[in-house]
Amino acid sequence: MKEGQPLDPREISDLDRVIHSPTRLKIMMVLMSVEEADFTFISRAADLTRGNLSANLSKLKESGYIKIEKKFIERVPKTIASITPVGKKALEEYGSILGPILDQLRE
Amino acid sequence: MIDQLTEKTKELKKQYARTFHNDGLLDFFVGWALVSAGIYLLTSSMIFSFAGWMPFILIAPLKRRFVIPRFGYAKFSIPATIPRPILLGAGAVILIGSLLVSVLGSQGFRVPVIVGLLGLALLFLLDKGFNRATVYAIFLPLFFIVGLGLNVLTPALIMLMGGVLMALGVYLFVKFLQKYPLEEEDGLS
Numbered sequence: 001m002k003e004g005q006p007l008d009p010r011e012i013s014d015l016d017r018v019i020h021s022p023t024r025l026k027i028m029m030v031l032m033s034v035e036e037a038d039f040t041f042i043s044r045a046a047d048l049t050r051g052n053l054s055a056n057l058s059k060l061k062e063s064g065y066i067k068i069e070k071k072f073i074e075r076v077p078k079t080i081a082s083i084t085p086v087g088k089k090a091l092e093e094y095g096s097i098l099g100p101i102l103d104q105l106r107e
Numbered sequence: 108m109i110d111q112l113t114e115k116t117k118e119l120k121k122q123y124a125r126t127f128h129n130d131g132l133l134d135f136f137v138g139w140a141l142v143s144a145g146i147y148l149l150t151s152s153m154i155f156s157f158a159g160w161m162p163f164i165l166i167a168p169l170k171r172r173f174v175i176p177r178f179g180y181a182k183f184s185i186p187a188t189i190p191r192p193i194l195l196g197a198g199a200v201i202l203i204g205s206l207l208v209s210v211l212g213s214q215g216f217r218v219p220v221i222v223g224l225l226g227l228a229l230l231f232l233l234d235k236g237f238n239r240a241t242v243y244a245i246f247l248p249l250f251f252i253v254g255l256g257l258n259v260l261t262p263a264l265i266m267l268m269g270g271v272l273m274a275l276g277v278y279l280f281v282k283f284l285q286k287y288p289l290e291e292e293d294g295l296s
Contacts, residue, residue, distance in 0.1 A: 033119040034181040040290055041179025045123060050290075073180050074171045080180070 012101065018063045019094045023048060023056045028083065028091050031066060036082035038073070057081060065090055124183055128240070130174050130283040132166050135276025137243050141269025144251075148262040173280075177287035 019025055026046040031037065037045070043053050060066045065087030071080045083091075143159030146152070250268070254260030 029119065033123065034183055037181035038179050040176075041123075041181045043290075044179055044287070045119070045181075074175065076176075078180055 012097075014097050016090055016094045018059065018065065019090060021056070023052060024060055027053070027056055027060060028065065028087065031081060031083040032088070032091065034082075036080050038078045038080055042081060060087070063087075063090075123181060127174070127178060127181075129279060130170075130178075131276035131279025131281075132169055132174075133240060133243065133276070134272050134279060136163050136166060137247070138269040138272030138274070138276055141272060142266050143269075145262040145264075145266030145269060148265065173284065177284065177289055 019028060023046075026048065027042060030042050030045045033045075034041075039050070039053065039057075042048070042057075043050055046053070048056075057066065057068065061068050065084060066081050067084050068079060068081050071078055073080070139162060140159035143155045147155035147159070251260070254264075
């Protein structure tokens with residue numbers, strides 16, 4: 001959307017559907033706030049059940065937006081997730097499309 | 108929108124960091140240090156000169172044992188302004204310096220208590236950034252410098268303050284354990 005131009009509803013179709021889901025958006029927001037986090041932390045921070053979180057993490061991983069790896073944290077094996085550069089870019093693009101739409105709706 | 112997202116993530120980061128440090132451990136050990144300092148001033152027993160702040164080394168293992176498995180692990184990208192080895196070096200200098208002052212000086216072990224607490228407060232401030240530790244980093248030196256400077260700091264008062272902080276620490280720790288029960292690790296592949 002170009003600045004100063006009226007809202008074109010067709011641009012809503014450009015929204016990234018992977019990120020547009022509230023659950024996945026919450027996960028992405030949490031992961032944007034940290035360098036990396038384990039399953040328990042994301043589940044608590046995003047207030048998601050473990051099953052729901054697991055399914056959505058897999059979807060984000062498939063899209064290349066997050067990276068999931070097994071790491072030893074303080075000698076304990078943990079599943080660690082972190083946002084990838086592709087994920088950051090996708091989130092920024094999502095914001096750049098949705099932002100002006102929301103701004104225009106507020107006017 | 109991007110600015111809003113950035114702001115929101117900053118808020119979240121602060122919120123997570125606050126929750127992570129709201130386990131009462133720091134409060135308990137600061138209280139412990141104050142109680143020990145009070146006992147030292149009463150008894151002049153050398154052991155309490157150092158016993159107060161040495162148990163701070165237990166914070167990391169206790170975090171590993173109780174906090175991380177319940178709250179989860181997250182690495183916050185707070186940039187360290189000073190490299191950790193330098194901070195540890197500074198800690199060693201403070202420790203050795205205060206020992207030397209207490210052995211060679213004429214002021215007994217009051218100096219190491221104050222220097223130790225000042226040093227710890229400073230290291231926390233440098234290492235952790237602006238969070239709960241900052242409050243203590245500002246509070247502790249002021250408490251001792253002003254209190255001793257004005258000659259109003261009695262051992263009983265120091266122990267009372269320490270006892271309150273220890274009780275607060277225990278309360279926060281119990282609340283933390285209740286709020287964040289232990290959960291099984293996930294089965295993600």
